[in-house]
Amino acid sequence: MPRLSNLVRCVSDMTKQSSNLPESYIKRAMEQVSWQTPKAKQYRQVVVKRKKYRFTTHRPWTEQFQSQNPPGVQRAKVFMEPLLDWTFFKGDRVEVLAGPDKGKQGLVNYIVQERNWVMVEGLNCQYQFLGKKKNYPGMMMKIENPLSVTEHVALLDPSDNKPTQAEWRYTEEGERVRVSVRTGRLIPIPTLAEETPDYKSKASYAEQSKDTISDDLTQITFQPTLKTFEMDIAEKMNIKDDRVPIKTYWY
């Protein structure tokens, strides 16, 4: 099990999964290498790079995140309760427990697991004025403020639509499910949780011209023969070569 303090430092699973981007890209886009030894055999491979980032509502591979974490600037540490089991998904019905919208229920819109944040659609908002000028008051935007998962938000029990604590448990079949602690009722994972920028759900993905379809992929065309890869290709391309090389010996 990794150290909890290291868990809090890394990009979280929910961020990676909802982005549908390869992990190597996220790591590459985020990293700030201040020094790296040259790639030659006489050097010991050493990389000095930034480890502490201030995670925000902007995703780690975006430009806004980079401007919020400029190289050389050390931001104040945000003390976080590391949660091993994350119970919130996009599209979950939750109730807000604190703030001006206390008691109201809504759907989860956006998750920032690194900060234990959740944005509920239309609740706990602030008003921002963009493009303010002398004569022009600016365009007003209603933006949801993040809510802390540990204190300000609770999942709803489907049986009575009241806030409850949720736990991950296993069914008799061995499936891992969320269960309301108060009643023991199963809280199903919403369908919006599967959503990514590429598709709403995997089954509804529209296949493009460069995508291999499952029929072609699952077809087994391999026929085991007593040939190496080169021999197989030579036969198929009608390349004939009978010249046997001279035998060499080791002494």
Added chain:
Amino acid sequence: MVGLTLIHTRGLTTSAVALGKHNFRKFLTYGKRGTKIQKERMSKNPNLDPQVTREHDRGLRPVGLSDGKQFHIVPEMIPEIIVPDLAGFKLKPYVSYRVPDVVQSEFTPQDLFYAVYSEKIAQDFKNNKLDEDSNPIEPSEEELLTAEEAKNKVLCLGSDIYSSKR
């Protein structure tokens, strides 16, 4: 006040060149050894100092062989890239998200043996076509193949499976 004067001195090294007076830790250096004439000669015939060329050659395979003095280009060593005709090829560069997870076990040499030889051996055993040493009386083409013949078949296409330079 006593006046200060800057005294210029020049040092001599009676031991090996540089002797640790150069900082090679922070940067890679190229082309710092040898006179201009030496470098010119080296560029024309790289085999004069094969160790140096091997260090800086970026791993290119040689296109011929040298007999100490001259480099002879061997046409068989020049690589020829063979690309098959991909007309009607169904596999595409990307995979759709709708595809189920395909899990396949490793195809081991044992599996290859079972695919190529096992059927004939079982048939021969049933029809009593194996002699006292369990060798087949009517061997097939694959069963007649010796180790040397098989190796030669692989090598005659210029394969580098058995070479150490892979």
